[in-house]
Amino acid sequence: MLTSLDLIIAGFHEPVFPPQDRDTHTQAMIAAMASGKVHMISHPGNPKYPVDIPAIAEAAARYQVALEINNSSFVSSRVGSEDNCRAIAAAVRDAGGWVALGSDSHTAFTLGEFTECRKILDAVDFPEERILNVSRVACLTSSSRGACRRSRNLLTFNLYNWNN
Numbered sequence: 001m002l003t004s005l006d007l008i009i010a011g012f013h014e015p016v017f018p019p020q021d022r023d024t025h026t027q028a029m030i031a032a033m034a035s036g037k038v039h040m041i042s043h044p045g046n047p048k049y050p051v052d053i054p055a056i057a058e059a060a061a062r063y064q065v066a067l068e069i070n071n072s073s074f075v076s077s078r079v080g081s082e083d084n085c086r087a088i089a090a091a092v093r094d095a096g097g098w099v100a101l102g103s104d105s106h107t108a109f110t111l112g113e114f115t116e117c118r119k120i121l122d123a124v125d126f127p128e129e130r131i132l133n134v135s136r137v138a139c140l141t142s143s144s145r146g147a148c149r150r151s152r153n154l155l156t157f158n159l160y161n162w163n164n
Contacts, residue, residue, distance in 0.1 A: 009068070011042030012049045019048045026052040033063040040100050043070040045084035053084070057091030060098075066132055067092055069117045070102040077104065082120070090124040100132040 010032045012025065019025075029051055032038045044056060044067050060067050069085050070078070092099055099121070101114045121131065 007039050008037055009040045009042050010038045011044070011068075012046065014048075022050045022052060025049045026055055029056050030059040033059050033065040036063070038065055040066040040068055042068050042102065043078055043081070043104070044068065045070075045081040045088050046078045047080040047084060048078070050084075053087045053091050054095075057088065057095040057097060060092060061095035064098075066098040066100040068100050068102045069120055070104050071114050071117045085120050086123055089120055089126050093124055093126050093130070096130075098130050098132055099126065 010029075012019075012028075017028070029041060029044065033041065033056075041056070041060065044051060056067070059065075067088055069089060070081075089099060101117045
């Protein structure tokens with residue numbers, strides 16, 4: 001089944017993987033990245049699942065797996081994620097890795113809403129060229145189609161590298 005999917009996002013979710021300790025979470029996350037089957041880790045800044053942030057950032061860069069910064073983590077779910085996400089963004093920046101923005105939206109009203117994500121990335125001066133997706137509007141407006149194409153090309157390039 002995994003071979004038929006274009007993008008595989010892995011993350012910790014209760015009750016499938018109940019919160020444990022920092023080392024267990026870190027080892028599980030790195031093992032998922034090292035498997036070569038995962039393209040992105042969802043909401044790694046969740047305070048219920050503490051991780052060794054420098055270790056996961058280094059692993060993400062090494063295995064070319066994007067770490068998600070999720071807007072919902074600052075607004076409605078996973079409250080208390082800000083400090084972790086800021087540290088993750090800085091560590092990924094320093095490791096030369098990639099981030100993806102997520103909205104974890106369950107309604108159309110917040111789909112692609114990245115305002116809080118952008119604040120986190122701006123606070124750590126994260127390089128724009130290492131953000132896989134930048135705006136929900138960019139792909140919809142004719143004046144921004146170049147930005148959308150650039151994001152798609154980056155994702156395609158990186159997915160190709162991850163798969164080879």
